[in-house]
Amino acid sequence: MTAAIHGDKRLAARLGELLGMRHPVAAAAAVSPQGMTVAGRGADLDADFEIGSIAKAVTGLLYAEALARDEIGPDTTLGDLLPFGDAPAARVTLHSLSTHRSGLPSLPKSARPWRRTIALWRHGINPYGQDLEQLLDQARGVAVGKPQSRYSNFGFELLGHALAHAAGTTYAELVHRRIATPLELDCFYVPGTADQLRPGALTGRSRRGQPRQPWTGEGFGPAGGVRASITSMARFTAAVLDGSAPGVAALDPVAPFGVGARIGAAWITIKVKDRPITWHNGGTGGFRSWLGLDRGTGTGVVFLSATAAPIDRHGFSLLAEYSNNNGR
Template identity: 30%
Template sequence: MVSYIMVTFLIAISLNVSNMPGKNMYILILGLLVLTKIDAQNKQTDQITKEQSELIKEQLEAFPEKAQLAVAIIDNGSVNYYGVLRKQDEVQVVVNRDSVFEIGSITKVFTATLLADFVVNGKVDLDDTINGYLGFTLKDDVQITFKQLATHTSGLPRLPKSLSSPTLDLTNPYKTFDRERLKEDLSVHLKMSSTPGTKSEYSNLGVGLLGFVLGEMEGASYGELVTGKIFDRFQMTHTTTNRSTVKDKLVKGLNDDGEEVSQWDLAILMGAGGVVSTTADLAKFALAQFDEANASLALTRKPHYKATESFSTGLAWGIVKQDADAVWYWHNGGTGGYSASMIIDVENKNGVIVLSNISALGKLTKKVMDLSPELMKTLE
């Protein structure tokens, strides 16, 4: 279908063509060609296959009313979008590529990218310790490097002690975890899970601490740092740590029963999971990964810790070697009202991004996480 602006342009030409000087006619024809190209590009943005659309719709059928999936599928560098909404007991197709969702731990990839940028620009070395930037001493004078934080080999527990209680209120658990609580947990109550550098154990505390330290080094908040160095650079206009700037586009988070739940405020651990974004913006970041000249992004994808023959850890990225020798760079994310997943295959310029407003604390989150690899297989 020709766009409204195209129709308007054609009418203008038909009404005035007889009186146009040659130069103006040339300009209008050139403009028409540009609009034709734009219109063609717009039409291509939703051309996913029947198999892909059925996979997406099938997952949503088990979800409650108002649940959404926003999907971006990158096929050989070309991005296609698809959105579905559960409404009135039906699965409806919607345009939601610019709808905003909490992305949880996918934020960690941005935090690792900040670190890589610091390394590439000579501000720090991956094997430098963070201790001199903290302003306080870790309990037992434990020494931890930047690389260990970014690869989950720091030996830090998954969460600080004050957030590890089984009775913790998960409505908005990180909200009051400020600088003073971080200092107390690390300098007084810290109980290491393992010796730094010896074992890979996922740690929200570790990557949250990394984001905090990088901000301290620059004299900026994590939000200011990641916006200036990443979101602005890649024109990710609806990606932010400040939800109030995108509240008109923010999709409400739900639990498995379809009840609206609170958004999560990550406070001082923002770098572990505090970003909100869209499939359109994350697709821009994914496409940037295909640029071999971007040294910072390439550094995040380098294997820095080998866990098994088929799985390694980059800077935040999980690196999964597939049976067909393809390599997937993978990260999931989740909060109290959202689940998200992102996979890219740099060599083949493929990728899948899935955002949802379904809680990561329930059982339905597995359907979101399982959808990404299934969609990736359709691109092989």
């Protein structure tokens, strides 16, 4: 069966060529100085996908914006904003969280990550359903390691909620107030529970095609709980590229991050054929996402898929095609 095509037919055809039959429900957007193009295969342009850890890039923007508003400072700690008492996590700075150098684990042992993973593999169960109070309880008991580069979902969960507290609101409302509303993103939101999903929200599937529960949870939102349509992601990408999005200083790398990479506030920059590419990807139980920017040519690409199979190399390929067409 041929997937229904929506939006730009040329981009839809390229999307199909790159992703193939492993990704029957997918969408793409390309942004360049010539304009914006969006396409979907098997889903219309307003269908909302889980964007996974691209939510961290959103939280990075909110971090840089909070600095610009003087709501926080470069030395602000979690304990300055959240009720941690004398717990070790209270001394962790927001800056270290924003660059994955806080010493916090990816997930705390008290969250039983292996049990969560097994439940996901066997039954497709959402492993991130805790509310904010449960998240804070976990943080009060966690040990803090050496401040070295270590990717941490847990760290970004705490960072986002600390930023929301500094602004006197919730993380979901902060995203709505500072990202979705000013950038006119019609479908860009943070559902705390499954019953907060928009009507017709897509169901993600495993690599083998098995349905997966939506990854919702108040605690999880800042690390991976944003949902968005491809149309909204295109507008988001355009705003980040042209500087009209809040907190775009987050894109500027400030620290090393693994081999050959540097990181700003969540946003990763690497060299691809001597071009600096700024990017982030995402993965949940049933979705994959990728967003990449060639800031030198004013070009950006987004891929969203409702299947949990890799798409990163295809995102880099499509970005290279558009960047070459808008060469220096």
